[in-house]
Amino acid sequence: xxxxxxxxxxxxxxxxxxxxxxxxxxxxxxxxxxxxxxxxxxxxxxxxxxxxxxxxxxxxxxxxxxxxxxxxxxxxxxxxxxxxxxxxxxxxxxxxxxxxxxxxxxxxxxxx
Amino acid sequence: xxxxxxxxxxxxxxxxxxxxxxxxxxxxxxxxxxxxxxxxxxxxxxxxxxxxxxxxxxxxxxxxxxxxxxxxxxxxxxxxxxxxxxxxxxxxxxxxxxxxxxxxxxxxxxxxx
Numbered sequence: 332x333x334x335x336x337x338x339x340x341x342x343x344x345x346x347x348x349x350x351x352x353x354x355x356x357x358x359x360x361x362x363x364x365x366x367x368x369x370x371x372x373x374x375x376x377x378x379x380x381x382x383x384x385x386x387x388x389x390x391x392x393x394x395x396x397x398x399x400x401x402x403x404x405x406x407x408x409x410x411x412x413x414x415x416x417x418x419x420x421x422x423x424x425x426x427x428x429x430x431x432x433x434x435x436x437x438x439x440x441x442x443x
Numbered sequence: 444x445x446x447x448x449x450x451x452x453x454x455x456x457x458x459x460x461x462x463x464x465x466x467x468x469x470x471x472x473x474x475x476x477x478x479x480x481x482x483x484x485x486x487x488x489x490x491x492x493x494x495x496x497x498x499x500x501x502x503x504x505x506x507x508x509x510x511x512x513x514x515x516x517x518x519x520x521x522x523x524x525x526x527x528x529x530x531x532x533x534x535x536x537x538x539x540x541x542x543x544x545x546x547x548x549x550x551x552x553x554x555x556x
Contacts, residue, residue, distance in 0.1 A: 340483060365544055374447075374533055374547035375486075382542040421485060423545075429474075429493065430501075431545060433485040 333358045333426045337434035345442045350394075350409040352437045354422035357403060363425040364405045366396055368418050369436075375421060381405060392416070417441045446470065449534050449548035456521075456528070456555050464519045464551045466534035474537040475517040476545065479503060479530045486533065492517055521553060529555045 338353040356362055363382055367375040379390025386398045392415075396407045405422060422434040447468045456462045466475065474493045478486040488501030492511040506525025511517055521528045531552050535545040 363542060367545075367547075372531075372550065372552065374449075374549045375535075375545070376547070377544050380542065380544055429491065429499070430488060431476075431486075435483060435485040 333362070333424045333430075333432045335422050335424050335432050335434040337420075337422050337437050339437055340435065341438045341440065343440040343442060344412045346414055347411050350407070350412045350416065350439065352407040352420050352422075352439065354396075354405045354407065354434060355403055356405060356422070356424045358424055358426075360427050363427070364396075364398065365423045365425070365431075366390065366394070366405075366407050367421045367423065368392075369421065370418050378407070378420075412439075412441045414441050414443065447534060447536055447546060447548035449532075449551050451551060452549065454551060454553050456553060458555055459523045461520055461522050462528075462553065464521070464532055464534075464553070466517045466519065466548060467515055468517075468534075468536045468546075469515065470536055470538075470546060471514070472536035472538050472546070473514070474539070475511070476535040476537070477501075477507070477509065477517070477519045478533045478535065480533060480550075481530050489519065489532075528553055 334357045336355045365380045366378040369375045379388045381398045389395045419438045423431045450465045476491040477489040490509040492498035508520045534548040
């Protein structure tokens with residue numbers, strides 16, 4: 332069975348600081364992993380996805396994530412936070428059949 | 444523009460009334476999904492459809508119904524049997540294959556008065 336755990340429902344960083352959002356997954360098959368961003372009262376937008384081509388995945392808006400099989404992790408990072416990064420972020424895993432499983436989300440607050 | 448259109452954006456309903464949320468797509472994707480979002484709970488799958496005239500229950504289908512008569516359309520009806528319908532509802536589509544991501548609409552916020 333697949334599942335996703337996001338550690339920390341709220342993360343706060345200062346503008347210009349490193350952003351680190353944590354995601355751990357469980358999967359009985361090689362996973363396909365995704366990070367999405369959601370701004371208030373909007374739908375989700377894809378940031379990046381891991382599809383086994385490369386363990387370090389670069390996405391939009393300067394975000395990247397590294398797939399670590401030994402740690403079953405897919406943490407999202409950005410070297411320097413910007414005020415516009417304030418949003419909610421969701422990690423998701425595809426079950427290779429017909430369903431995505433989403434984490435409960437992490438709200439990122441960026442302080443000036 | 445290619446995309447997914449959900450309507451209405453905001454909807455108010457009295458208890459005991461059914462309401463239908465619209466989802467239309469012009470991405471030519473075969474699969475369509477309905478999710479419910481509540482604060483702190485992520486996204487929970489209500490129904491999904493992989494082809495026209497076929498759909499399957501997700502994890503929280505009770506009190507909801509859907510139809511898929513056209514490839515472009517996947518409306519969701521929230522019935523009076525849904526005990527706690529106030530939520531944000533998201534429609535999504537997907538291309539086939541293991542690497543295909545979900546594409547989301549802008550969502551519909553339903554409030555039961």
